[in-house]
Amino acid sequence: MDDSLVLEYDVPGDDFTRAGEASSATKATLKRLGLPADIIRRVSIVMYEGEINMVIHADGGKATVTVSPDAVTMVLKDTGPGIPDVDKAMQAGWSTASGAARDLGFGAGMGLPNMKKWSDRMTIDTAVGVGTTVTAVIDL
Amino acid sequence: MQIRKIRELLNAELLCGEEMLDDEVSYGFGADLMSDALAHTDSDTLLLTGLCNPQAIRTADMLDIAHVVFVRGKRPDEGMLRLARESGICVLATRCTMFKACGLLYGAGLSGGELHG
Ligand SMILES: Nc1ncnc2c1ncn2[C@@H]1O[C@H](COP(=O)(O)OP(=O)(O)OP(=O)(O)O)[C@@H](O)[C@H]1O
Ligand SMILES: [Mg+2]
Numbered sequence: 001m002d003d004s005l006v007l008e009y010d011v012p013g014d015d016f017t018r019a020g021e022a023s024s025a026t027k028a029t030l031k032r033l034g035l036p037a038d039i040i041r042r043v044s045i046v047m048y049e050g051e052i053n054m055v056i057h058a059d060g061g062k063a064t065v066t067v068s069p070d071a072v073t074m075v076l077k078d079t080g081p082g083i084p085d086v087d088k089a090m091q092a093g094w095s096t097a098s099g100a101a102r103d104l105g106f107g108a109g110m111g112l113p114n115m116k117k118w119s120d121r122m123t124i125d126t127a128v129g130v131g132t133t134v135t136a137v138i139d140l
Numbered sequence: 141m142q143i144r145k146i147r148e149l150l151n152a153e154l155l156c157g158e159e160m161l162d163d164e165v166s167y168g169f170g171a172d173l174m175s176d177a178l179a180h181t182d183s184d185t186l187l188l189t190g191l192c193n194p195q196a197i198r199t200a201d202m203l204d205i206a207h208v209v210f211v212r213g214k215r216p217d218e219g220m221l222r223l224a225r226e227s228g229i230c231v232l233a234t235r236c237t238m239f240k241a242c243g244l245l246y247g248a249g250l251s252g253g254e255l256h257g
């Protein structure tokens with residue numbers, strides 16, 4: 001047994017107004033735990049970008065946040081279309097977002113670069129037609 | 141710059157967060173795409189946006205931004221205002237365009253901040 005806390009959320013893919021609820025809930029929990037404000041802000045930005053991606057690109061998914069004594073680890077797992085070219089997806093400004101997603105305020109192609117910028121480590125495990133798992137770690 | 145003064149300059153309506161009128165912000169950031177705000181904004185910033193859906197409020201919340209102005213006459217609905225109140229966010233609405241709202245505030249001394257990275 002270690003003293004990690006695990007938070008799990010289902011992120012629905014069909015209700016855009018609810019996108020971000022998992023990130024908000026995570027933020028509230030980290031505040032309650034008394035983590036430093038700059039850490040909470042970084043976790044919030046990374047998780048929110050990842051959560052929105054699951055909603056607009058992959059029809060939802062699962063978010064798991066593990067808070068251990070030395071890090072906050074976010075795993076964002078979906079069974080969506082996958083990312084054919086991860087290098088391209090990581091470029092700032094590169095986006096396949098639909099006009100509809102843009103009308104909703106997303107599709108700048110900044111989300112993944114942003115997640116990488118604010119996390120200490122990030123990996124993308126993806127296969128076309130199978131899904132995408134983004135793992136982002138912020139050290140404490 | 142004080143929120144009270146921002147409200148005056150933009151002839152804006154205060155939709156929630158009356159108790160926050162005396163707050164001060166150092167920077168302004170205008171965006172309709174939320175990831176741009178998520179990439180480049182400090183917490184001590186006024187967010188101006190024409191994006192009128194709950195994600196504008198959520199984005200502010202994630203960034204620890206406490207003051208949001210909706211431009212171009214956009215009116216957040218009750219659900220958005222509830223979310224704002226829960227998150228401790230002060231919401232203003234102005235009929236100014238994005239360009240005019242930003243211009244008025246910049247001209248009155250609100251700084252633009254720097255891009256991050
Ligand atoms: N979970 C995912 N499933 C499938 N494709 C994805 C996923 N996340 C990202 N992508 C792909 O990678 C591209 C870049 O993602 P990124 O988050 O950087 O930008 P965006 O979501 O298009 O716009 P923004 O994040 O600025 O709103 C997306 O346009 C999409 O093609
Ligand atoms: Mg994105």
